[in-house]
């Protein structure tokens with residue numbers, strides 16, 4: 011296991027996240043674990059976690075975004091250039107929720123970028139950063155379309171467009 015969290019912090023996590031952490035240990039993930047979009051929304055609504063959208067500003071504007079979610083891009087622009095300040099920006103944006111000890115749920119388009127972002131955050135010392143599986147748009151289906159198989163919007167969770 012390459013992340014290190016005190017037992018006291020683990021026992022304070024909601025059951026969903028305890029389970030996610032246990033699964034992550036079994037799978038030897040380098041970050042705290044992952045949750046479904048439905049669980050992520052419930053945790054955020056209950057004030058048990060901070061939901062952070064790591065997609066680009068363009069994706070949020072043109073595809074849609076989640077009301078109340080914090081925005082810290084993992085990559086920027088249409089070419090998705092890696093954001094070198096990601097970890098510092100994340101720490102600043104969740105400082106009131108505990109900084110590196112905040113319970114954070116990272117969401118991207120389909121869960122891959124957010125997994126990379128979670129790994130980077132864990133490596134930088136964040137103790138409870140989780141990935142939101144499936145992401146906002148979900149995985150591509152057999153017709154190269156997103157949104158018809160899984161993802162935040164597929165599950166009918168709240169989102170808005172500018």
Ligand SMILES: O=S(=O)([O-])[S-]
Pocket residue numbers: 118119120121122123124145
């Ligand atoms: O955002 S992504 O997981 O589709 S690369």
